[in-house]
Amino acid sequence: MRTPSSLLADRWHPSAVTVRRAAMAALVMSVVIVVTGGAVRLTSSGLGCTTWPRCTGESLTPTPAMGIHGVIEFTNRMLTYVLCAAVGWVTLAARCARPWRRSLTKLGWAQFWLVMSNAVLGGITVLTGLNPYTVALHLIAAMALVWVALQLWERAKEGDGAPQPAVSRPIVQLSYLLVTVIGLLVAVGTLVTGAGHHPGSPGKDGKPVPRIPLDYDRLAQAHADLAFLSFGVVLAVIFVFAAVKAPPAARARARELFVVLLAQGLLGFVQYFTHVPEILVGIHMLGATLVWIAALRIPLALRERPEEPATAVPAQALQNA
Structure with a gap:
């Protein structure tokens, strides 16, 4: 039986x-x-x-009595549909392009399921009264979506040949270590948020929003320590890449990460000593996403994929996809 995507692929052939x-x-x-x-x-x-x-037990949308907070929360929910449209576009475009690259289609579907699972997790977050652990998982799942979306974007610029390392294995492992440290930095940042000054709401049914029962200052210090470690690893990567004459793109991306991480670190110190004003925390969250993206791009620059056409896919597989 033909699927809707296979029928569309007969009529639409988007370019690379x-x-x-x-x-x-x-x-x-x-x-x-x-x-x-x-x-x-x-x-x-x-x-x-x-x-x-x-949005309420009786209404799908916010009511006037809910004020601006209802509008803000509902708007964020509606943006999930915009995200779904973007993910749907790239998944269908990857499926209908010729030649069909199965790897891109799989990454598109991975984004879709991450969006769906994160939407459910967001619902659990609301139903549990903004439990800080579910809030943290909600953000980590969003960062996982960023990871997969970046993978698809980078793969769309490559060929379908087998990946060929451009440097020795220890250099590649160093780049993986860097990504791991940055990932830990982001994860601990979610714990700082869970124990910090912005619970997300005054509470529900008269009960305050729970916070992670750990000392905020100690968590912030652990986050800062990981930031210093991240700086050290980034500097090591920059010098090692220069010494081994790593690909120019990899060296450029390492320098970009250092600049973004430096700006993020300075912003973190400013917001801590100014009692974490909302606007700075918001910018810091954007910065965390950009740091994550900059780190993930480095290992991808240490390989090459030949600009070869995708392997021919059997007609039956095309019809069922």
């Missing part, structure tokens, strides 16, 4: 440029949803809609 543009749109929207999700918390609108999937 269209696929790359669709991949970029999905990546941009994955960043936007992180920032707008942060805006919901920082404006204390996390429970602007009191339930899920409806």
